[in-house]
Amino acid sequence: MGANVKDFLAWCRRHLILVTVLTLVGVAGFGYVNIQVLHMTSEPEFCHLCHPAKGFGALAEVDSWEHSGHAEAGVSCLDCHGRPGVFGYMKAKLGGLKDTYMQLTITPEEKLSILENPGEHLVPSEQCTFCHTDEGNAAYRKKHKYTMQVVEMRMLDSVKNPEFRERKGLPDIMTETFVGGTHFDHSFHIEAFDLECNNCHFGLIHRAQSKSDRMNMCLECHDENQGSSAPKLSNCMTCHQAQYDLHQGIGAKGVKGEPSLMWAAEVGCEGCHTGAEDGQFRPSSETCVNCHDADYVEIFNDWAGQTKSRIAELKLIRSEVELLLKEADKRKRSTAEAWTLYEKALYNFRLVRNDGTNGVHNSEYASEILDSVAADFREIRKGLNEAW
Numbered sequence: 001m002g003a004n005v006k007d008f009l010a011w012c013r014r015h016l017i018l019v020t021v022l023t024l025v026g027v028a029g030f031g032y033v034n035i036q037v038l039h040m041t042s043e044p045e046f047c048h049l050c051h052p053a054k055g056f057g058a059l060a061e062v063d064s065w066e067h068s069g070h071a072e073a074g075v076s077c078l079d080c081h082g083r084p085g086v087f088g089y090m091k092a093k094l095g096g097l098k099d100t101y102m103q104l105t106i107t108p109e110e111k112l113s114i115l116e117n118p119g120e121h122l123v124p125s126e127q128c129t130f131c132h133t134d135e136g137n138a139a140y141r142k143k144h145k146y147t148m149q150v151v152e153m154r155m156l157d158s159v160k161n162p163e164f165r166e167r168k169g170l171p172d173i174m175t176e177t178f179v180g181g182t183h184f185d186h187s188f189h190i191e192a193f194d195l196e197c198n199n200c201h202f203g204l205i206h207r208a209q210s211k212s213d214r215m216n217m218c219l220e221c222h223d224e225n226q227g228s229s230a231p232k233l234s235n236c237m238t239c240h241q242a243q244y245d246l247h248q249g250i251g252a253k254g255v256k257g258e259p260s261l262m263w264a265a266e267v268g269c270e271g272c273h274t275g276a277e278d279g280q281f282r283p284s285s286e287t288c289v290n291c292h293d294a295d296y297v298e299i300f301n302d303w304a305g306q307t308k309s310r311i312a313e314l315k316l317i318r319s320e321v322e323l324l325l326k327e328a329d330k331r332k333r334s335t336a337e338a339w340t341l342y343e344k345a346l347y348n349f350r351l352v353r354n355d356g357t358n359g360v361h362n363s364e365y366a367s368e369i370l371d372s373v374a375a376d377f378r379e380i381r382k383g384l385n386e387a388w
């Protein structure tokens, strides 16, 4: 051992307390830096470095996510692309290291080909049911009991149902049959036909698949099941519950409405959806002119334009209100009533949004529902402010 090292050790022994403190600060600092690095490299901005395209499909994963309902609700990349729990998180981070290595070693063509052909179980159904059901959440938590509670690195780690679901205004897809505005029994379909989530939710997040593709997929199987209760093309109202409800002026919580004028005058679904039999499900403003004069295109544009901008506005307010509620929870204020009001508002908001027509199906009722959503959000804010 050289003289310098001996001197150094002797010095350390003389200043034991100082050395201990410095060492502890060093270790804590290193740990802190590491955790910051873990967080930073989990951000969509980081993924964007290598997945930078705009639109949908391969390379555009960050942009497509940004425009999704999941992003709106704060569900981020590793909430889907990393299994729940500490080990799930760490495994996803190791996958990230592999990504980085591959980025440096494979050709752009090879990368594109990997991204264009994601494995069928890249995001397994178990991941989805963790958030979207009570039973799946409980089962996963039980199976991975020891790795679930340690640290909270992302939203996923805090998902406990039914609380999470309810606060996000979501149904339990396995026990409820009115989901996303559609009358649809997940439990029956998944169990009877052994289906995975992505068999129907193809295109979720990253691909622009048309809704017509999805509807055709349902009808194909239903046509093969003649004599069963499976609804066929002409039974629009059996599947399209939200649109049906909106026409009748019902369905929203605490908001009474009237049937739309046209529904009252017995214009049925196929009165406007004239191309349905030919597979052309989606009408446009031009359809109005089948029965009205050309000015009515303007009415259509007014209805859709107004509702669309209100939905966009409420989307922002929704995130703000949710943040406020979470902050209030952290400060241990009583928020139970406010959360209940928030759940109701979200339910109503989603009813109009999921109708998918920006209120064209019943502009008056849609507008009343959105008024009530705005009022509920205002009241929650007011309540939280007053309690300061």
Ligand code: HEC
Pocket (backbone or CB within 6 Å): 041, 042, 043, 044, 046, 047, 048, 049, 050, 051, 077, 078, 081, 096, 098, 099, 100, 102, 103, 111, 114, 115, 117, 118, 119, 122
């Ligand atoms: C340094 C560049 C780089 C960064 C940063 C990066 N990726 Fe990737 N990613 C790649 C490459 C290259 C591939 C294709 C090769 C592979 O599968 O590793 C890929 C593939 C993927 C795949 C598909 C894997 C498969 O098996 O099909 C997913 C999912 C993914 N990345 C998610 C992410 C997420 C989430 C982030 C941010 C937390 C991220 N990536 C950040 C370069 C990167």
Ligand code: HEC
Pocket (backbone or CB within 6 Å): 044, 047, 048, 051, 057, 058, 059, 061, 062, 063, 065, 066, 070, 075, 076, 077, 078, 079, 080, 081, 114, 115, 116, 118, 122, 123, 198, 202, 203, 204, 205, 206, 207
């Ligand atoms: C709600 C869950 C969910 C979220 C959130 C999510 N993804 Fe995905 N991702 C999927 C699913 C499901 C697939 C499987 C392929 C498909 O359906 O497109 C996938 C596929 C991918 C792939 C493989 C290539 C491809 O285009 O299919 C990449 C890369 C990827 N995601 C990156 C990201 C990044 C980056 C983010 C965050 C900005 C993100 N994902 C957020 C569910 C999600």
Ligand code: HEC
Pocket (backbone or CB within 6 Å): 068, 069, 070, 072, 073, 075, 079, 080, 123, 124, 125, 127, 128, 129, 130, 131, 132, 155, 156, 159, 168, 170, 180, 197, 198, 201, 204
């Ligand atoms: C971390 C929890 C979480 C995970 C994991 C997750 N989701 Fe979601 N999902 C949500 C939340 C929250 C919403 C509500 C979005 C909103 O308010 O519009 C949502 C919305 C949806 C919707 C409604 C339509 C939409 O896009 O807004 C569908 C369909 C859906 N999820 C399917 C899936 C599938 C399939 C998977 C697995 C690939 C999955 N989710 C994974 C939390 C999650």
Ligand code: HEC
Pocket (backbone or CB within 6 Å): 125, 128, 129, 132, 170, 171, 173, 178, 179, 180, 181, 182, 184, 186, 189, 190, 195, 196, 197, 198, 199, 200, 201, 354
């Ligand atoms: C047989 C087709 C099919 C399968 C399989 C399927 N879904 Fe769905 N799912 C639907 C339809 C139809 C809707 C309602 C239409 C819509 O809003 O997209 C829906 C709606 C949803 C919603 C939206 C609920 C809401 O209130 O916004 C979620 C979340 C969801 N599904 C999750 C899942 C998950 C998780 C799986 C896998 C366990 C799954 N689905 C499997 C067809 C299916």
Ligand code: HEC
Pocket (backbone or CB within 6 Å): 182, 183, 184, 185, 188, 189, 193, 200, 214, 215, 217, 218, 219, 221, 222, 225, 228, 229, 230, 231, 238, 239
């Ligand atoms: C693999 C075949 C298959 C697919 C795919 C399928 N269904 Fe079905 N569905 C059936 C069968 C069979 C029945 C009749 C069950 C009975 O008579 O007990 C049915 C019944 C229904 C019913 C009426 C029963 C009820 O729940 O009240 C609805 C609504 C329905 N399906 C909606 C859908 C939608 C929406 C999709 C597409 C997202 C879809 N189905 C996809 C086979 C399928």
Ligand code: HEC
Pocket (backbone or CB within 6 Å): 182, 210, 211, 212, 213, 214, 215, 218, 219, 222, 231, 232, 233, 234, 235, 236, 237, 238, 239, 240, 269, 270, 273, 276, 281, 282, 283
């Ligand atoms: C078996 C159930 C079922 C029946 C019956 C049905 N639909 Fe659909 N329809 C769906 C599903 C599922 C979707 C996709 C919803 C989604 O992805 O959000 C859809 C989507 C649509 C779309 C959007 C198409 C697009 O590409 O934008 C229109 C419009 C539509 N349906 C109209 C109708 C009309 C009109 C009828 C009656 C003539 C009808 N549907 C009957 C299940 C059904």
Ligand code: HEC
Pocket (backbone or CB within 6 Å): 211, 236, 237, 240, 243, 244, 247, 262, 267, 268, 269, 270, 271, 272, 273, 282, 283, 284, 285, 287, 304, 354, 355, 356, 357, 358, 360, 361
């Ligand atoms: C007054 C005319 C009119 C009537 C009546 C009507 N629709 Fe529509 N519907 C439209 C128009 C127009 C669109 C397309 C709006 C757009 O693209 O912005 C549409 C869109 C839809 C969509 C697609 C929503 C989405 O998610 O993209 C569905 C589903 C639908 N209608 C179902 C129905 C059902 C079910 C009925 C009967 C209960 C019905 N419609 C009655 C005019 C009508």
Ligand code: HEC
Pocket (backbone or CB within 6 Å): 261, 262, 265, 267, 271, 272, 284, 285, 287, 288, 289, 290, 291, 292, 296, 299, 300, 360
């Ligand atoms: C199948 C024929 C038909 C189609 C298509 C149709 N309407 Fe109507 N509309 C009617 C009938 C019938 C009434 C009720 C007559 C009345 O009370 O004046 C009506 C009433 C109305 C009214 C209220 C009364 C008035 O005349 O100002 C408005 C507004 C309206 N429609 C707008 C639209 C718009 C916008 C579209 C396109 C999305 C559309 N309609 C498509 C048949 C139709």
